[in-house]
Amino acid sequence: MNIKVDITEQREDFARLEIAGEIDAYTAPALREKTEPLSKQEGIHVVADLSDVSYMDSTGIGVFVGLFKGIKANGGHLQLIGLSDRLKRLFDITGLADIMDINSEVKGGME
Template sequence: MNLSIDMKEKENELLVKVAGEIDAYTAPKLKETLQPSAESDDKDITVDLSEVSYMDSTGLGVFVGLFKTVKARGGQLNLIGLSDRLQRLFDITGLGDIMNINSKVEGGVE
């Protein structure tokens, strides 16, 4: 399955809508697309995962790396729109406790 990534920049925030499956095949594309923005100082990144049907540990690794980079640069990573399955994946690994995750999309990415 393909992965689609739609990015919109507004001021010091990047809004990203991801759709499809995040796995060993598609995770490198996601990382390659998001990493340059994560390396900007004081940039907040909001990623809407409401249309992600599947994610494996490779996808988790992308978000851990993104989280570390954004935080080190003074920004914040927000994950929104997680399905129950994705939320459980983040909770089981303990990432749900350290990352800013909101299962609801509020205003979010269009």
Template sequence: MNITIDVQDTESKVEVQVKGEIDAYTAPKLRETLFPLSEQENVTMVVNLTDVSYMDSTGLGVFVGLFKSVRAHNGQFRLEGLSERLRRLFDITGLADIIEIKSGTEGGLE
């Protein structure tokens, strides 16, 4: 089980591309990489999950924590590129009502 996390950190925006699976084995790496970035004041964090093939509840927990941390520091948090399966996971848990999600079928830049 592998995960790749590519981060582009500019002055006020953190763009993250995650590839692989997010589970109990890989979630700690994701948390270690992103939590320090989530504590920047007024940061906009965008996490692209287009290449994530699987995520369990451990991954959901990481994203809830990131969302709370970014918001606590007056920032914005968004997930992008979720497959139908991942989107359903966020819908079922009610997290889609709290976290901004741009689904994989919504192409283009804003």
């Protein structure tokens, strides 16, 4: 089980993550390690592209909840894009889709 997490764009107030692979109990620590510094930056807008995530379990959900809470506590915004129907359903079932900015248009990036 592998995961790849790349910060493909970063400015003082913006970061874009591209995540690929599976997010589970084995790979979640690597994802958390890469994203945790972003959650501590004041007023950052983070866009996480999950287009290439093939699988995610509750451990992965936990990483994104932690990231969301940290970013929000520091006046920032987390946006998740590129979710497959399966991943979107995970966020819907947990009620997180009502709280988090999921699968909407990218705002704030240099697209």
